[in-house]
Amino acid sequence: MLDKNNLPKVAYFCMEYGLDSIMRSYAGGLGILAGDYLKGAKDYDFPMIGIGIKWKQGYTDQKIDKDGKPYDTYHNYEYDFLEDTGVKVTIKIRQRDVICKVWLLNKFGNAPIYLLDTDIPENEDAWITGQLYGWFGEERIAQEMVLGIGGIKALRALGHKIDVYHFNEGHAVFAGLELMREKIEKGLSFEDAWDKSKEEIVFTTHTPIVQGNESHTLDRLMYMGANNGLTIEQLVSLGGSPFNMTVAALRLSKISNAVAQLHKDTANKMWTNVDGRSDIIGITNAIHMPTWVDENMIKAADGNGDLWETHMKNKKALIDFVYERNGVKLDADKLLIGFSRRAAPYKRSNLIFTDESIVEPLLKEGKIQIVFSGKAHPLDDTGKKIVENIVKMTKKYPNSVVFLENYDMTIGRMLTRGSDIWLNNPRRPLEASGTSGMKAAMNGVLNCSILDGWWPEACNHGVNGWQFGDGKGVDDFNTLEELDAHDLKALYKVLLEEVLPTYYDHRDKWVAMMKESILSTKDYFSVKRMLEEYYENMYIK
Numbered sequence: 145m146l147d148k149n150n151l152p153k154v155a156y157f158c159m160e161y162g163l164d165s166i167m168r169s170y171a172g173g174l175g176i177l178a179g180d181y182l183k184g185a186k187d188y189d190f191p192m193i194g195i196g197i198k199w200k201q202g203y204t205d206q207k208i209d210k211d212g213k214p215y216d217t218y219h220n221y222e223y224d225f226l227e228d229t230g231v232k233v234t235i236k237i238r239q240r241d242v243i244c245k246v247w248l249l250n251k252f253g254n255a256p257i258y259l260l261d262t263d264i265p266e267n268e269d270a271w272i273t274g275q276l277y278g279w280f281g282e283e284r285i286a287q288e289m290v291l292g293i294g295g296i297k298a299l300r301a302l303g304h305k306i307d308v309y310h311f312n313e314g315h316a317v318f319a320g321l322e323l324m325r326e327k328i329e330k331g332l333s334f335e336d337a338w339d340k341s342k343e344e345i346v347f348t349t350h351t352p353i354v355q356g357n358e359s360h361t362l363d364r365l366m367y368m369g370a371n372n373g374l375t376i377e378q379l380v381s382l383g384g385s386p387f388n389m390t391v392a393a394l395r396l397s398k399i400s401n402a403v404a405q406l407h408k409d410t411a412n413k414m415w416t417n418v419d420g421r422s423d424i425i426g427i428t429n430a431i432h433m434p435t436w437v438d439e440n441m442i443k444a445a446d447g448n449g450d451l452w453e454t455h456m457k458n459k460k461a462l463i464d465f466v467y468e469r470n471g472v473k474l475d476a477d478k479l480l481i482g483f484s485r486r487a488a489p490y491k492r493s494n495l496i497f498t499d500e501s502i503v504e505p506l507l508k509e510g511k512i513q514i515v516f517s518g519k520a521h522p523l524d525d526t527g528k529k530i531v532e533n534i535v536k537m538t539k540k541y542p543n544s545v546v547f548l549e550n551y552d553m554t555i556g557r558m559l560t561r562g563s564d565i566w567l568n569n570p571r572r573p574l575e576a577s578g579t580s581g582m583k584a585a586m587n588g589v590l591n592c593s594i595l596d597g598w599w600p601e602a603c604n605h606g607v608n609g610w611q612f613g614d615g616k617g618v619d620d621f622n623t624l625e626e627l628d629a630h631d632l633k634a635l636y637k638v639l640l641e642e643v644l645p646t647y648y649d650h651r652d653k654w655v656a657m658m659k660e661s662i663l664s665t666k667d668y669f670s671v672k673r674m675l676e677e678y679y680e681n682m683y684i685k
């Protein structure tokens with residue numbers, strides 16, 4: 145049990161926070177996790193503060209043009225709810241002083257989050273905090289220096305005493321270099337500063353794809369000043385060459401974690417050759433229920449209310465929402481499949497359309513309806529092609545396939561409440577966690593998913609949702625085509641033989657499954673359990 149009066153004070157570093165649709169400071173799952181985490185810290189009174197960036201334009205607003213292609217737009221956002229702390233800290237980037245103004249964000253029922261902002265007249269480099277993930281190379285490093293180095297300086301200037309520095313993703317790793325610099329300045333050797341800093345750093349790794357883990361050439365880091373006083377050799381001993389942010393974070397932390405149990409195995413395999421790294425344990429993600437879950441569904445699952453009627457209210461709200469946005473009138477009596485993911489090849493958004501001889505009759509008869517959403521990264525042409533292809537399907541099946549442009553928390557909330565099933569078909573094991581499935585599960589929206597991310601920990605096939613693919617993944621086949629063919633067959637089989645018959649012919653069983661979906665997930669996958677595990681297994685050590 146945690147002694148609540150004697151908990152270490154934690155500073156949580158993250159590039160993005162998904163707290164509310166009105167604040168465009170998140171791109172996807174990483175930010176949603178961070179937002180939910182700090183809301184949970186507030187709800188349960190954990191001594192934690194967040195460090196982030198005040199993004200002037202945030203992440204892309206991605207819409208669809210009249211030719212059915214995604215395009216990106218950016219807007220300047222002014223937030224009148226941020227409090228000016230009066231604190232400014234200065235860091236050196238490219239030999240120039242960059243002043244970071246520190247704002248305090250308390251608006252969304254979250255533990256305090258301090259946001260650094262370079263957009264002030266004194267700065268030649270005011271645009272560093274312009275766009276979240278808008279650039280690569282130098283600008284990304286500059287942003288990460290603001291978060292990491294600026295973040296530590298801000299904590300000092302604000303007078304916060306911190307026991308544990310939590311780097312959520314490798315983006316924050318320069319904070320470790322700043323912690324080391326402070327110690328070296330006090331006379332410690334490089335090795336001693338490293339050892340001492342390690343005792344106060346914990347790290348969460350996310351992307352289980354090597355290329356998704358950012359790295360930078362050493363000369364670029366030196367030119368930017370990101371070495372923060374360290375020599376090239378010292379940088380290499382931390383992050384290798386090129387300098388990998390995840391590798392450095394693994395070596396700079398006393399302990400690390402992956403975000404689901406399967407992801408733990410994947411991450412340990414992936415980084416097995418990194419010597420001197422911390423252990424990667426598994427702490428499965430969770431969600432902030434008040435943000436995502438309809439409490440009437442929880443009440444109904446507990447026996448106080450009609451589950452099906454409550455669900456139908458949410459489904460009709462989604463159908464109205466789709467009509468308002470896209471002008472398409474979906475049918476509340478037909479199965480509605482929700483699918484919303486970043487448009488990346490391994491997520492296979494188009495998988496269900498692969499064999500038209502199977503899927504076309506279902507769509508034409510209106511036996512299934514699918515609502516998609518999701519953005520491609522603004523610089524990812526492959527991702528944009530994926531979106532374009534889905535939009536083509538909406539033209540081909542105008543009454544049964546919908547794409548909601550500009551995926552955000554509002555769409556996420558509508559879809560994970562109002563769909564009947566939540567489809568998820570990544571190539572296993574490339575989905576680290578997938579919190580949208582948790583939102584769905586607790587809203588009585590049945591998961592129909594590959595056994596990836598969090599789902600192996602929750603799935604009771606045919607009882608609280610469905611799995612397909614039997615846990616096969618990229619290592620079980622010679623080619624991705626073979627894996628895709630295998631999973632496709634499994635998807636159609638579960639859809640035709642289990643999902644559709646249950647939905648249309650065995651409504652009682654369906655409702656029983658909804659109830660089981662809610663009851664089997666609502667405690668374990670909500671933030672309290674996750675926060676306690678972070679304290680017990682990472683912070684207190």
Ligand SMILES: *Cc1c(COP(=O)(O)O)cnc(C)c1O
Nearest residue numbers: 172173176552553556578579580
């Ligand atoms: C929940 C959510 C996510 C994360 O979901 P995944 O399952 O990881 O895809 C991303 N974006 C938005 C807007 C969300 O609501």
